[in-house]
Amino acid sequence: MTIIQFPKDMKWGTATASYQIEGAAFEDGRGLSIWDTFSHTPGKVVNxxxxxxxxxxYHRYEEDIQLMKELGISVYRFSVAWPRIFPNGKGEINPKGLEFYxxxxNALLENGIEPMCTLYHWDLPQALQDTGGWANRDTVKAFVEYAETMFKEFNGKIKKWITLNEPLCISYIANYVGAHAPGNKDLQLATDISHHLLVAHxxxxxxxxELGTKGEIGYAPNTTWFEPFSNRLEDVxxxxxxxxxxxxxxxxxxxIGEYPQNLVDWFKEKGVELPIEKGDMDSIQQPIDFLGINYYAGQIGRYKENTGLFDCEIVEMGYDRTDIGWPVYPDGFYNVLSYVTERYGNVPIYITENGACYNDEPVSGTVKDAKRIKYLQQHLTALSRVIESGVNIKGYxxxxxxxxxxxxxxxxxxFGIVHVDYNTLVRRKKDSYYWYKKVVNNNWFEY
Structure with a gap:
């Protein structure tokens, strides 16, 4: 057995997002989001x-916080539903939305759990989408006004803020691939949105x-790692x-204050250009207090013409896969964190998302999700490696x-460590909950 030890000041937490857990979609003055529209469009969402x-x-948060308290986490990452605060995206504030948060x-703080707030985890107010969504620069202005409201309202109470979660998904997955709301398939549109998101950030x-808000602010891009199949230049x-x-x-x-030139050129060959306006890059290049990193999977890839957006073919290597089909590739976690640090310096990093999809159901009242535990062991071991290599990891x-x-x-x-019965809404702790509880409380585990 090997002991995997973590630094004494390591922060352990869990994460969720508003549209994924809250419900109460039509209560207390909440406006519609693009995910309400998308999920109610036939054929867009499974089943x-x-x-x-x-x-x-929204109604059971006290029960959920008790589960967190028992778990022993010191910090919890959640997101605010923009349409609960501004039902139309801007203009009139909904006081019941602010009251809920x-x-x-308050309940988190009373239970000794620090809140980390994500301002945008994909639930754009539908009213803003109706006027062009993130392709319209007015949405950037509306987002900053929404953020300002939150900063003023929760100053001193929330001290860790994330502007955006996974801008790649908001732009390219939602507006080029079309798999997420609002479901467009336009490369120029997706590229415009990617830039506007960074301006908004x-x-x-x-x-x-400017407001002198107490605390720290960053953002949370998703990452992956593609290991070349060979050392041929085309594959690399x-x-x-x-x-x-x-x-x-x-x-x-x-x-750094600029986009990678190789991709700017690549997109240009496809007739796609960035919609950069005067002052944009200065706005984007603001010093941040920390970087959030989301990592789930990586791949082995090689060059193949006309494959995907970047002429890169995924090579099947027989890796274990989670139940969503993603390869289990912990070396990619180590590699991407090392790469980010080598490129951008000693930036403080929080692993804002990492976990695995396994669809284990209760048997005799217990959920034995051994594969999830193995995934977590592998990825936390990779995390320990990068910490010992000097990467500035603050929390997970x-x-x-x-x-x-x-x-x-x-x-x-x-993906949960707590099973939810969607018919009864009963919560049930999985084996992974108890495993993670030991890690959180001991700051180490045996592997």
Whole structure:
């Protein structure tokens, strides 16, 4: 057995997102989001599932917080539903929305759990989508106004803020691949949105500083790692185009002040250009207090013409796969964290999402999810390696606290360490909950 030890000041947490767990979609003045519209459109979500009720955490948050307290976590990452605060995206504030999040944050604090708030985890108010959504620069302005409201309202109460979760998904997965709301399939549109998101992020950081808000602010891009099948230049370049799109496209502008030229040229050949306006890059390149990293899987890739967006073919290597079909590739976790640090310096990093989908159901009242535990062991071991290599890891948020609405997969995929029966909404701790509890409380585990 090997002991995997973590630093004494390591923060352990879990994470969720508003549309995936809250429910109460039509209560207390909440406006419609693009995910309400998308999930109610036939054929968009597996089994026609939607987040109308989800885990009903809007009504059951006290029970969920007790599960967190028993788990022993010191910090919890959640997101605010923008349409609960501004039902139309801007204009009139909904006081009941603010009241709910005050009650929720107060309950966290009373139970010794620090809140980390994500301002945008994909539930754009439908009213803003109706006027162009993130393709319209007015949405950037509306987002900054929404963020300002939250900063003022929760100043001193919430001290860790994330502007955006996974801008790649918001832009390219939702507006080029079309798998997420609003479901467009337009490369220029997706590229426009990717830039506007970074402008929104930067201007929100500027507003945070301008207001003198107490605490720290960052953002949470998703990452992957593509290992070249061979050392042939074509394979290496193909893999780095994939890495660069997930990592550098959304990080270089923030840390370096420019987009990766290889991808700018690549898109230009496809007739796609960035909609950069005067002052945009200065706004984006605001110093942040920490970087959130979401990581689930990596791949082996090689060059193949006309394959995907970047001429990169995924090579099947026989790796174990989770129940959502993603390869289990912990070396990719080590590699991407090392790469980010080598490129951007000693930036403080929180692992804002990492976890696995396994659809184990209760048997005689218990949920034995041994594969999830193995996944966590492998990835936390990789995390320990990068910490010992000098990467500045501040904390780890397991995704997810609860089984929940898994976007286009509906309720068919389970990521939680707490099982949710979607008929009765009964919560049941899985074996992985008890395993993670030991890690959180001991700061080490045996592997």
């Amino acid at each position: 026609g599932d939607n987040g109308d009720v989800a885990c009903d955490s 005050h009650k929720f944050v 930067g201007r929100t950081v500027q507003k945070f500083r 370049e193909a893999c780095y185009r994939e890495i660069d799109h997930q990592v550098r496209w959304f990080m270089d502008p923030v840390f 948020f397991l995704w997810s606290m609860l089984d929940n609405f898994e976007w286009a997969e509906g309720f068919s995929k389970r």
